[in-house]
Amino acid sequence: MLRARAIVARRALDRDMREEMREHLEQSAERLVARGMTPADARAAAQREFGNVGVLQEQARDIRGARWMHDIPADASFALRYFARHKATTAIIVTVLALATGANTLIFSMFQAQFLRPAPAMPSVDAHVRIWGRQRATQTARWQPRGFSITEFNSLAERREVFRDIAAWTQDEVVLGGGDRTSARTVQAQFVTPNFFRALGVMLSAGQGLRESADDTPDMTAVMAYAMAEQLFGSAGIAMGQRVVVNELPLRIVGVAPPRFQGALRGMNEPALWIPASARAPVVRVSPRWLTDESALSVVGRLAANASRAQATGLARQVTLASLPDSAARVGMARTADVIGMNAPPPGDDDNETMLAFTAILGIGILILLVGCTNVSSLMVASAVGRRHEIAVRISLGASRARLVRQLVTESTLLAITGSAIGLTAAWWALTYMMKTEIDAVDLSPDAGTFAFVFVMALATGVLFGLAPALHAIRDGAAAALRDSGAGAGGRSRLQRGFVVAQITLSQPLLVLLGTMLSLVITEYQPLSKEMSRRVVAMEFRPIKTGAPSERAEAVDSLVPRIAEHAAVLSAVPDATGFAIRGIVAAGRGDSLSKIVTMEGAAPGWFGVVDVPIMLGRDVSFADTVETSSVPVVIGSDLARQLWGDAGAVGRTLVSPSLPGWNQDSIAMTVVGVYDATRRIPGMSWDGGIARGDKPVRVYTARGKQWRHDRVLVRTRGLAGPFVPELQRFVRARAPSLPVMSMLTLAQSDDRAYTEALKNVAMIGAAATLALLLASLGLYGIVSLAVRQRTREIGIRIAVGAEPIQVARMFLGSGARAGLTALALGLPLSVAALRVGLAKGLVIAPQVNPYLIGLAIALVLLAVAAAATWIPARRAALVEPAVTLRVD
Amino acid sequence: MPKSPAPLLQGTLDLIVLQLLRAEPTNGYDLSLRIQAISRDVLQVNAGSLYPALYRLEERGLIKAEWRDTPKGRRAKVYSLTTSGRNQLAEQRQNWARFSGALASILETT
Numbered sequence: 001m002l003r004a005r006a007i008v009a010r011r012a013l014d015r016d017m018r019e020e021m022r023e024h025l026e027q028s029a030e031r032l033v034a035r036g037m038t039p040a041d042a043r044a045a046a047q048r049e050f051g052n053v054g055v056l057q058e059q060a061r062d063i064r065g066a067r068w069m070h071d072i073p074a075d076a077s078f079a080l081r082y083f084a085r086h087k088a089t090t091a092i093i094v095t096v097l098a099l100a101t102g103a104n105t106l107i108f109s110m111f112q113a114q115f116l117r118p119a120p121a122m123p124s125v126d127a128h129v130r131i132w133g134r135q136r137a138t139q140t141a142r143w144q145p146r147g148f149s150i151t152e153f154n155s156l157a158e159r160r161e162v163f164r165d166i167a168a169w170t171q172d173e174v175v176l177g178g179g180d181r182t183s184a185r186t187v188q189a190q191f192v193t194p195n196f197f198r199a200l201g202v203m204l205s206a207g208q209g210l211r212e213s214a215d216d217t218p219d220m221t222a223v224m225a226y227a228m229a230e231q232l233f234g235s236a237g238i239a240m241g242q243r244v245v246v247n248e249l250p251l252r253i254v255g256v257a258p259p260r261f262q263g264a265l266r267g268m269n270e271p272a273l274w275i276p277a278s279a280r281a282p283v284v285r286v287s288p289r290w291l292t293d294e295s296a297l298s299v300v301g302r303l304a305a306n307a308s309r310a311q312a313t314g315l316a317r318q319v320t321l322a323s324l325p326d327s328a329a330r331v332g333m334a335r336t337a338d339v340i341g342m343n344a345p346p347p348g349d350d351d352n353e354t355m356l357a358f359t360a361i362l363g364i365g366i367l368i369l370l371v372g373c374t375n376v377s378s379l380m381v382a383s384a385v386g387r388r389h390e391i392a393v394r395i396s397l398g399a400s401r402a403r404l405v406r407q408l409v410t411e412s413t414l415l416a417i418t419g420s421a422i423g424l425t426a427a428w429w430a431l432t433y434m435m436k437t438e439i440d441a442v443d444l445s446p447d448a449g450t451f452a453f454v455f456v457m458a459l460a461t462g463v464l465f466g467l468a469p470a471l472h473a474i475r476d477g478a479a480a481a482l483r484d485s486g487a488g489a490g491g492r493s494r495l496q497r498g499f500v501v502a503q504i505t506l507s508q509p510l511l512v513l514l515g516t517m518l519s520l521v522i523t524e525y526q527p528l529s530k531e532m533s534r535r536v537v538a539m540e541f542r543p544i545k546t547g548a549p550s551e552r553a554e555a556v557d558s559l560v561p562r563i564a565e566h567a568a569v570l571s572a573v574p575d576a577t578g579f580a581i582r583g584i585v586a587a588g589r590g591d592s593l594s595k596i597v598t599m600e601g602a603a604p605g606w607f608g609v610v611d612v613p614i615m616l617g618r619d620v621s622f623a624d625t626v627e628t629s630s631v632p633v634v635i636g637s638d639l640a641r642q643l644w645g646d647a648g649a650v651g652r653t654l655v656s657p658s659l660p661g662w663n664q665d666s667i668a669m670t671v672v673g674v675y676d677a678t679r680r681i682p683g684m685s686w687d688g689g690i691a692r693g694d695k696p697v698r699v700y701t702a703r704g705k706q707w708r709h710d711r712v713l714v715r716t717r718g719l720a721g722p723f724v725p726e727l728q729r730f731v732r733a734r735a736p737s738l739p740v741m742s743m744l745t746l747a748q749s750d751d752r753a754y755t756e757a758l759k760n761v762a763m764i765g766a767a768a769t770l771a772l773l774l775a776s777l778g779l780y781g782i783v784s785l786a787v788r789q790r791t792r793e794i795g796i797r798i799a800v801g802a803e804p805i806q807v808a809r810m811f812l813g814s815g816a817r818a819g820l821t822a823l824a825l826g827l828p829l830s831v832a833a834l835r836v837g838l839a840k841g842l843v844i845a846p847q848v849n850p851y852l853i854g855l856a857i858a859l860v861l862l863a864v865a866a867a868a869t870w871i872p873a874r875r876a877a878l879v880e881p882a883v884t885l886r887v888d
Numbered sequence: 889m890p891k892s893p894a895p896l897l898q899g900t901l902d903l904i905v906l907q908l909l910r911a912e913p914t915n916g917y918d919l920s921l922r923i924q925a926i927s928r929d930v931l932q933v934n935a936g937s938l939y940p941a942l943y944r945l946e947e948r949g950l951i952k953a954e955w956r957d958t959p960k961g962r963r964a965k966v967y968s969l970t971t972s973g974r975n976q977l978a979e980q981r982q983n984w985a986r987f988s989g990a991l992a993s994i995l996e997t998t
Contacts, residue, residue: 016955020916020965024935027917051936059936063943 010069017060021053055398068406075410082411086383090415093379096777097419098426100372101458103770104365105427108454111361113444114266118343121261123201127164128342129309130265131156131299131316139332145346146335148299148320150291153193155319156299162315166301167192167199168277169264172284173742176272177245177725186742187228187272189246190263191280197223197255199302200264206236207255210276216288219276222246223255225262228272244273245725247283248732251275264300265342295323300342312339364767367510369461371771374502375778377465380412391474404474405467412466413459420458424451501822504861507775508826508854509833511861514768515853516834528682532611533746536682537714537724538575539731540742553709559735560603560712566730568716568723573609575711576602576700582664584699586643587653595639597697601706602634607675609715610682616640617650617673620702627703630670634700636677649674654699669699682746713746720745775861780868787811787872795881804877808870815869816862823858830854901933901941903984906969906977909951913968916942942967950976 005013025046032042050056061070083090118124135146148156148168157166169192176187190196194212197204209223222244224232229239236256243250251273262270281288290296303312316337324335338347384391391404428446435444541556556574563572580599604621607614615637624632630653640649654669681698716723724743787794794807834854908914908922916938923933945951950973956966969977 016965019963021935021939023915023962023964024917026962049934051934056936056939059940060943063940063947065947 013064014057014061017057021050021056025050071403071406072410075407076414078407079411079414083414089379089383092777092780093376093415094419094422096372096375096379096774097416097458097462098423099770099774099777100369101420101423101454102426102430103368103423103767104457105424105451105454106430107361107365107368108450109427109431109444109447111358112447112450116343117266119261119263119266119268121202121258122264122342125201125302126341127303128200129301129303129312129339130342130344131301131312131337131339132346133295133299133316133320133335133337134347135333135335137333139334143336147295148297149293149295149323150297152295152319152323153297153299155322156301156316159315161304162307162312163301164304165195165199166299167196167264168297168299169193169196169274170277170280170296170298171268171271172280174247174273174283175724175728175743186744188269189222189273189275189283190268190271191277191284192274194219194276196274197257200300201302202261203258204255205258207240207253209255210274211254216278218279218282220249220251220279220282221254221276222251223257223274224253225257225270225272226259229253229256246273246275247285248728249283251279251283309339313337364510367506368770368774369457371503371506371510371774371778373461373465374506375774376412376415376462377468378503378778380466381468384408395474401474405471409463409467413463415466416459416462419462420455423458424455427451501818501825503775503778504819504822504865505826505829507771508823508857508861509830510771511768511857512830512854513833513837514771515857516837518765518768519853528680528746528750529611530747533682533750535570535716535718535720536609536746537716537720537727538742538744538746538749539712539714539727541710541712553705555735556709556712557705559731562734563712563714563727563731566727568718568726570715570717571605571609572712572714573603573605574707574709575713576600576606577706577708578698579704579706580664582656582667582699584654584656584669587655587668595642595697597639597699599706600698600700601704601708602700602702603705603707604702606700606707606713607634609713612679612681613676614673615676616648617671619673620700622702624672624702625705630668631701631703632672633669634673634675635671636698637674638677639697639699640671640674669701675700682750721748772860772864776864776868779865780871787875794877798877799881804874808873808877811873812866812869815865819862819865823861827854827858900984901937902945903977903980904931904933905938905941905945906950906973906980909967909969910974910977913966915964915966919967945973949973 025043028046028049029039029042032045033039037045122128131148133146133148134143136143147170153166153168156163169190171188171190173186174189176185176189192210193199194210197209198212204223205226206229207223210221211219213219224239224244226236229236232244233239233242239253239256242253244253245251257274262268275283277291280286281290287293301312303309316339320335320337324333340347394404395401428451431444431446560572560574563569578598578600581596582599583594583596585594602620604619607619614634617634620632620634633654635649635654643649643654644652649671650673652671654671656664656667656669658664658666714720714727724745728743797807798804831854904923905919908919908926914922916935919942920933920935920938923931942951942953946953946967950970951967952970953965953967955963958964
């Protein structure tokens with residue numbers, strides 16, 4: 001009770017106590033006056049007899065408890081005055097905490113948006129569920145994800161007591177033209193059941209939406225995405241009733257989705273259109289029986305009021321089991337289903353992408369916080385060591401250790417609060433800005449929960465890391481501290497040095513990993529030459545379900561020369577692709593110089609379309625497709641130089657022996673041409689299994705016609721962009737059974753890849769800069785404090801004849817030693833981090849040797865350490881000895 | 889020659905305060921005078937020891953305090969025993985009797 005009063009009525013209790021002691025003194029003085037003393041003498045004697053009122057009052061407060069309530073305002077005020085006197089150190093500590101807090105907030109917010117939140121503009125309703133289907137081919141095979149057929153969907157929809165509402169969709173890429181006639185674009189479209197928006201509880205921002213009718217006639221309407229409507233028509237309202245052309249067919253816009261809506265789930269690749277499922281057959285040019293014949297539907301639903309997920313799961317499993325033919329069941333095939341939350345990760349996924357990302361993100365967040373906190377702690381250790389004189393004096397005046405610790409903790413708490421507040425504010429601005437400027441597939445709005453969590457974490461770590469130096473500082477007795485403090489020996493703290501080493505050690509693996517990823521992005525994504533990429537269209541055809549593979553290949557191959565007949569077309573060829581990896585040796589060479597190469601199938605004229613000149617010999621030709629004893633190949637100029645130097649390569653023979661364990665025959669190859677390997681080659685290449693770190697060496701041949709039969713490159717006379725809609729009409733007229741899946745100029749797909757790569761570079765660059773900034777700020781801060789503490793020593797050395805530059809070099813040496821120790825410790829950590837990164841697939845070995853990157857980063861860190869040490873040392877060395885010796 | 893005051897044995901001040909407050913509630917100053925008088929100047933307790941003891945006992949709920957007007961027209965803080973204080977006093981008196989009896993027995997041996 002008294003303790004409660006001690007907190008609540010502190011002032012009243014203090015007043016009581018003062019009055020009580022005053023009364024005691026008065027009574028004592030009266031007694032002495034009665035003995036004959038003068039009033040003045042009596043009062044003085046009573047005071048002496050009583051003792052130190054202030055100390056007594058402090059003791060009384062200690063007994064009452066809740067001293068801290070009284071001390072906090074005083075401690076805070078003292079702390080603020082201290083910060084004002086040491087602006088630079090305070091600024092550095094606050095900056096470090098702000099950086100660490102801000103970075104962590106961004107990381108956790110983005111993680112939450114990516115993996116935990118509902119999709120943008122989706123209402124967060126517990127009853128919304130996703131029905132996730134799986135199938136395995138045999139008893140021992142792994143479960144694979146599986147969609148649902150319309151029969152299964154209808155069976156589920158019938159059971160209104162379990163699913164109040166249920167909707168389905170499937171997604172395709174379509175070519176959208178309309179509004180802006182100069183270029184068609186490839187977009188994602190979801191083909192949905194008509195009740196899609198209603199079932200999800202999503203309100204359209206314009207229009208009535210899709211018609212819910214019972215008949216199966218194709219409903220050629222669409223709901224358009226908000227951003228697309230704004231882009232094409234200026235506003236959602238204007239888009240209503242407009243016609244757009246999708247895969248050459250007109251559709252009428254009957255609704256516009258709410259802003260930022262992009263489907264029921266995250267990561268749907270931002271569909272631009274929602275089209276009734278009944279229209280899929282004509283638009284995508286598949287058989288109308290796709291609904292019944294294929295299990296292509298993704299299903300979401302809303303549980304009925306009294307239905308549980310377990311109940312729904314039971315029903316879903318029943319339905320999927322019923323859909324399994326007996327014959328399949330007999331050979332061990334199985335199907336199952338689970339009803340899960342809308343945002344939950346799919347079940348049964350061991351190598352879950354979510355878990356990997358979660359671990360990586362958490363790891364990075366913790367690493368950044370750790371780096372930030374070691375910074376702060378080392379700075380506070382240095383600061384506390386520098387205040388030993390002050391602390392010693394206070395101990396001699398009677399302050400208890402607990403009191404001093406409380407005061408130091410108050411200081412670190414204030415710093416933690418300030419730093420976190422700044423960091424959180426910066427993160428909030430950043431998130432809001434990112435939301436405004438990007439049509440994101442995720443919901444990035446700042447979340448109170450995340451912010452509170454990060455704030456508490458930052459506060460706790462800030463206080464904890466402030467406590468350690470506080471305890472360290474008051475560990476020694478007052479006498480020892482007073483003896484020590486005058487001589488400026490405070491900078492020798494082993495703890496301080498240890499923190500510097502820990503700083504660089506921890507930063508190194510992070511920077512090496514980031515540097516590796518950065519170099520990978522930079523070297524991997526070089527843009528194609530604009531001259532070429534703007535004049536080449538890549539057409540991809542949907543694989544046809546019916547017919548043998550050779551028939552399909554024939555269909556595309558026979559289309560190609562007909563495309564080339566068009567007046568606007570310069571040439572058309574199937575795209576090249578890798579089909580094998582082989583080891584090769586130059587025939588007739590004494591040594592055993594061998595290389596691993598990717599065999600690529602290229603059609604005649606391909607090199608011309610992609611602007612890669614043939615420097616020597618000839619291109620592949622149709623004659624090469626005939627079986628002969630030796631395979632005619634076109635090799636790169638780099639390989640030619642490696643094998644035969646400046647002597648000609650044309651006519652030479654390469655041997656590819658059959659290797660044990662590789663299921664390949666031994667073949668001989670004759671070089672018929674050499675292409676310019678310095679040119680960037682577009683398109684995909686299968687390089688699975690190629691030795692990591694080597695640039696893939698490509699060898700082209702027409703043998704076996706092993707080029708792509710589903711992708712054609714068309715080189716136009718003028719710019720390709722405006723030609724795309726015409727090209728699509730042309731192809732459809734001549735090959736109606738070959739549905740075009742996508743049609744993009746190489747420039748467009750390159751731009752997409754490049755924008756993606758730039759985004760990655762920006763993010764990685766920001767992370768790397770942050771890590772380096774944290775490391776360098778911490779280093780600079782500690783070292784300049786250490787120099788400051790040894791200012792007396794510097795003054796003495798200069799006074800007895802040392803050159804200022806010698807003194808400065810002394811610090812540089814010690815700083816370099818600390819840096820080298822840390823680098824030596826960090827090296828195995830970096831190697832380990834790189835190994836883990838490669839194993840987990842976080843990084844692919846880039847063309848630059850990662851160890852080279854590690855060395856470069858080590859040099860950078862060393863340079864930063866040197867600069868951090870040199871600048872303050874030089875500053876100190878330039879001060880007059882008389883001035884430095886005055887400093888305590 | 890008057891003997892110099894004896895040092896208080898540790899832990900006995902609480903017992904002394906409780907005992908004297910049981911006899912009559914009083915303020916801190918009067919209590920210090922009473923200790924000196926009853927012990928015939930053997931024990932002299934200064935403010936620096938007495939008040940912390942009073943606050944300690946009050947914090948433990950063994951005594952309570954209230955402000956009263958003095959005959960001289962001033963206000964004084966008067967301490968008195970609580971029920972817990974009475975019980976605690978009885979217990980401490982018993983402990984002291986046992987202790988002092990044991991000590992006496994030891995000191996009587998040759």
